[in-house]
Amino acid sequence: MRHNNAGRRLGRTTSHRVAMFRNMVTSFLNHEKITTTDAKAKELRSIAEKMITLGKKGDLHAMRQAAAYIRDKKVVTKLFTTIAPRYKERPGGYTRIIKLGIRPGDNAPVSIIELVEEELKAKSESKPAKKTTAKKAAPKPAPAATVQADVLSSEPVAEETLKTHVVEGDEACEAKAD
Structure with missing residues (x-):
């Protein structure tokens, strides 16, 4: 023993x-x-x-x-x-x-x-990211930087053009378009 x-x-x-x-x-x-x-x-x-x-x-x-x-x-x-x-x-x-x-x-x-x-921190952050990517089936929207570049350009742009460039679901860009 x-x-x-x-x-x-x-x-x-x-x-x-x-x-x-x-x-x-x-x-x-x-x-x-x-x-x-x-x-x-x-x-x-x-x-x-x-x-x-x-x-x-x-x-x-x-x-x-x-x-x-x-x-x-x-x-x-x-x-x-x-x-x-x-x-x-x-x-x-x-x-x-x-x-x-x-x-x-x-x-x-x-x-x-x-x-x-x-x-431990990496696992907790990656789990929510996997859930959100699985739910999204729509195509990826255009980057907000291009929208902001159009909005901030020096030449005058028609209001209809601004609304066509606004990305759906992006509140920051919609606020600038209004």
């Missing part, structure tokens, strides 16, 4: 495993995406998310804690200045693991672990 035995040993000694994960976290935060085995990616996810949470705190103590684990000072600076502010409003889940298949040499399952971009 594996009671109270959390984490994967990965066939390494403790010092080797800790050093490997320190290197992997440094590379992951530097490149924002790495390819590794599934087991290593799953272990790396928890460590990397803890580092990003430290970056979100942003105080000196958190910076020193991150610098004690991450091996490169430039990566610590990148974490606190560019990576952590991206996830300011996000409560967790900063990484994504995508399974690629098996490695030909030793048949090990391989994955990509990468930082999640802000897709």
Whole structure:
């Protein structure tokens, strides 16, 4: 039974495993995406998310804690200045693991672990746009810029001509025509 035995040993000694994960976290935060085995990616996810949470705190103590684990000072600076502010409003889940298949040499399952971009706002904006485009079956109206150019031209234009150029459903152009 594996009671109270959390984490994967990965066939390494403790010092080797800790050093490997320190290197992997440094590379992951530097490149924002790495390819590794599934087991290593799953272990790396928890460590990397803890580092990003430290970056979100942003105080000196958190910076020193991150610098004690991450091996490169430039990566610590990148974490606190560019990576952590991206996830300011996000409560967790900063990484994504995508399974690629098996490695030909030793048949090990391989994955990509990468930082999640802000897709929550993009999804909420794209859903209403899809609904509105599906409902419109009429041809697209002429751009308002051409109507405004006709209205603002210096030569006198007959009132009937202005009304023919006004796009249906465009209140701004109709107001200028009146």
